[in-house]
Amino acid sequence: MGRSPITAVMVGAGQRGYYSYGPYALEHPDELKFVAVAELDPERRERFAKAHNIPPERQFVRWEDLIAKGQMADTLFNMTMDQVHYPSAIAALETGYDVLLEKPMAHRLDYNVSLVQTAERTGRLLQVCHVLRYTPFFSKLHEIIDSGRLGDIIIIEHRENVVFWHMAHSFVRGNWRNVETSAPMILAKCCHDFDILYWNMGQRVRRLQSFGSLIHFRPENAPAGALERCTDGCPVADCPFDARRIYLNMDYTDWPITAITNDLSYEGRLRALQTGPYGRCVYHSDNDVVDHQTVNMEFEGGSSAVLFMHGHSHEEARTMRYDGTKATLRAKFDYFNGWIEIWDHRTLRKTDVEIPSPESGHGGGDFGVVKAFLKAVSGEAESLTPAREALESHLLAFAAEESRFNGSVVDMNDFRKQAEALTERAAG
Numbered sequence: 001m002g003r004s005p006i007t008a009v010m011v012g013a014g015q016r017g018y019y020s021y022g023p024y025a026l027e028h029p030d031e032l033k034f035v036a037v038a039e040l041d042p043e044r045r046e047r048f049a050k051a052h053n054i055p056p057e058r059q060f061v062r063w064e065d066l067i068a069k070g071q072m073a074d075t076l077f078n079m080t081m082d083q084v085h086y087p088s089a090i091a092a093l094e095t096g097y098d099v100l101l102e103k104p105m106a107h108r109l110d111y112n113v114s115l116v117q118t119a120e121r122t123g124r125l126l127q128v129c130h131v132l133r134y135t136p137f138f139s140k141l142h143e144i145i146d147s148g149r150l151g152d153i154i155i156i157e158h159r160e161n162v163v164f165w166h167m168a169h170s171f172v173r174g175n176w177r178n179v180e181t182s183a184p185m186i187l188a189k190c191c192h193d194f195d196i197l198y199w200n201m202g203q204r205v206r207r208l209q210s211f212g213s214l215i216h217f218r219p220e221n222a223p224a225g226a227l228e229r230c231t232d233g234c235p236v237a238d239c240p241f242d243a244r245r246i247y248l249n250m251d252y253t254d255w256p257i258t259a260i261t262n263d264l265s266y267e268g269r270l271r272a273l274q275t276g277p278y279g280r281c282v283y284h285s286d287n288d289v290v291d292h293q294t295v296n297m298e299f300e301g302g303s304s305a306v307l308f309m310h311g312h313s314h315e316e317a318r319t320m321r322y323d324g325t326k327a328t329l330r331a332k333f334d335y336f337n338g339w340i341e342i343w344d345h346r347t348l349r350k351t352d353v354e355i356p357s358p359e360s361g362h363g364g365g366d367f368g369v370v371k372a373f374l375k376a377v378s379g380e381a382e383s384l385t386p387a388r389e390a391l392e393s394h395l396l397a398f399a400a401e402e403s404r405f406n407g408s409v410v411d412m413n414d415f416r417k418q419a420e421a422l423t424e425r426a427a428g
Helices: 015-027 042-052 063-068 082-095 109-122 136-147 164-173 185-201 243-248 266-275 362-378 387-406 412-425
Strands: 006-011 032-038 075-078 098-101 126-128 153-163 205-213 292-299 304-313 317-324 327-333 339-344 350-353
Touching: 006 015, 006 063, 006 362, 015 032, 015 042, 015 362, 032 042, 032 063, 063 082, 075 082, 082 098, 082 109, 098 362, 109 126, 109 387, 109 412, 126 362, 126 387, 136 185, 136 327, 136 339, 153 164, 153 185, 164 185, 164 243, 164 304, 185 205, 185 292, 185 304, 185 387, 205 387, 205 412, 243 266, 292 387, 387 412
Parallel strands: 006 032, 006 075, 075 098, 098 126, 153 304
Antiparallel strands: 153 317, 205 292, 292 304, 317 327, 327 339, 339 350
């Protein structure tokens, strides 16, 4: 007789909840079943409930109302916005749920540490959605580095190249445009990248320094004649960020279209641009996050790495180079057609590495992280990204922001100690 599926409640049924993780239960009903949902948007709440056959009495508007009912399932999928992660995840852990939490863990340094400590105190699993670890691409990359094929890693170049229209969508017009209402871009976008570097090196960063700013998406850079909103008849014909071109002329209705409205018709999309944030001119928004940042890191073993993040790429891709004492590895990850090549130092011959095809979004990471979470909950395997492990990448992101602001070289051992000491004020 087979084991019953692990039960779950979904908190936040938007992009990540409905499109990325929810479908796992539909494709693997023997492994996962959603029994309740909390979502502010009535259309999204109804859509998720219908897809997963959730009765009206288990549909909630606020996460607080769901938590007030006590533990209703084995696990809780927390897909709320960044600034809601901390209170909702803390409450879920205290209620008894094992929690799968979307990254970043929280938008404040002390909240991140407090989340880790709460998970450890309650004995609950808090797994963070660092989905890249669960992709075929990065699993293969990690396997190569861990095998010693490259020798000792001396230096790494890792680039997070955000395509120009994604930068405009998420970090100029969208939910992550402003630090006060979301989080620093280096945290929101690159906690993934810090996590991969930490995982691959198998050691912590000793010290780091960071530089970056917002250069382009500012009022003074607006083309002559640019209007406050693209749909007001803006006359700038050659603007690559024209919302009408990005959202109205696409021949599909996948992301990012699904992020701007629930009504995916042409009329629905146009109305969203006319009334919502995604129709605003990128030079006249309330954005303040950086559009480029670099982070120089020295690992405990002496190796060094440079992380580049920017929003002015022609394509969405992470590119990287690992130079070791035996070989050089170059690679590109773009969610669809990534590649890895290794140049052997002795023979100077190139080897192309075969990478398994992904089976879900984010290069296979979306389903990969859910499958791993369920195995960890059932005791079949340990989580790759429990809260304590995931915390390191967040500490690096916050340290990078500290360095960027004051121009310092951050000693990470001191920074970690200071972070642990902040948690007494986390609930304040």
